[in-house]
Amino acid sequence: MSEAKYKRVLLKLSGEALAGEQKTGVNVDVVGKICDKIKQVTEMGVEVAIVVGGGNFWRGRNGHQMERATADYMGILATAMNGIALQDALEARGIQTRVQTAIEIREIAEPFILRKAEKHLKRGRVVIFAGGTGHAYFTTDTAAVLRAAEINADIILLGKAIDAVYSADPKIEKNAEKYDKISYLEVLEKDLKVMDSTATALCRDNNIPLLVFGIADPENIVRAVKGEKIGTLVK
Ligand code: UDP
Numbered sequence: 001m002s003e004a005k006y007k008r009v010l011l012k013l014s015g016e017a018l019a020g021e022q023k024t025g026v027n028v029d030v031v032g033k034i035c036d037k038i039k040q041v042t043e044m045g046v047e048v049a050i051v052v053g054g055g056n057f058w059r060g061r062n063g064h065q066m067e068r069a070t071a072d073y074m075g076i077l078a079t080a081m082n083g084i085a086l087q088d089a090l091e092a093r094g095i096q097t098r099v100q101t102a103i104e105i106r107e108i109a110e111p112f113i114l115r116k117a118e119k120h121l122k123r124g125r126v127v128i129f130a131g132g133t134g135h136a137y138f139t140t141d142t143a144a145v146l147r148a149a150e151i152n153a154d155i156i157l158l159g160k161a162i163d164a165v166y167s168a169d170p171k172i173e174k175n176a177e178k179y180d181k182i183s184y185l186e187v188l189e190k191d192l193k194v195m196d197s198t199a200t201a202l203c204r205d206n207n208i209p210l211l212v213f214g215i216a217d218p219e220n221i222v223r224a225v226k227g228e229k230i231g232t233l234v235k
Helices: 015-022 028-043 068-091 114-122 140-150 184-189 197-205 219-226
Strands: 008-013 047-052 097-101 126-130 155-160 210-214 232-234
Touching: 008 015, 008 028, 008 140, 008 219, 015 028, 015 068, 028 047, 028 068, 028 219, 047 068, 047 114, 047 140, 068 097, 068 126, 097 114, 114 126, 140 155, 140 197, 155 219, 184 197, 210 219
Parallel strands: 008 047, 008 155, 047 126, 097 126, 155 210
Antiparallel strands: 210 232
């Protein structure tokens, strides 16, 4: 019997999660450790889709001296680099993988086609969604919620540098409260930095549960899928 609590999960990996200590670029060892855990989860019979960020290479909102939309398109391209890096590491571990991009880059990835993505997932392939939403002014967190809604994921697993949602930044505020559970409404009302407000509102409107957890320990991916009490559950 599977020990997994969920049948289909959407794992959001930020670009930073793939960079390790150096914070930029792709750290193959760090990516490898994450992929070992993704493999373990697929072997439990869980269908895994991933939305990958791009902040380890480029963030459009960082005030580059160029048109915001242009800077965002560069960020979108950065997510494609991370997507194929993840694919490489997963396939090296014998996991069948497909990368689907929200903007066409046909020579290296499939375009996003929901029905195809569903088929891949049912066949046990890990589907990596890159290219964010395909539109400037959005984030890959919003893309994660969008794809989770489209594929009917049971939960979004949001791997973060921080291990949970707090009432304030625990590095600054020593007495910051750590939440085990919280509602979307509270996240929005208290302006807690879980995801950007577009992503949070989309998640709330579609009733998708979200688990925020620390990705520094990749074993947390397995713990999350088993339904162990880690991080913060936003419902
Ligand atoms: N981006 C975008 N539209 C999207 C998703 C991402 O324009 O739908 C751009 C945006 O510039 C963003 C960058 O890609 O700053 C990288 O994505 P994000 O910041 O979400 O990556 P993460 O912080 O998760 O690594």
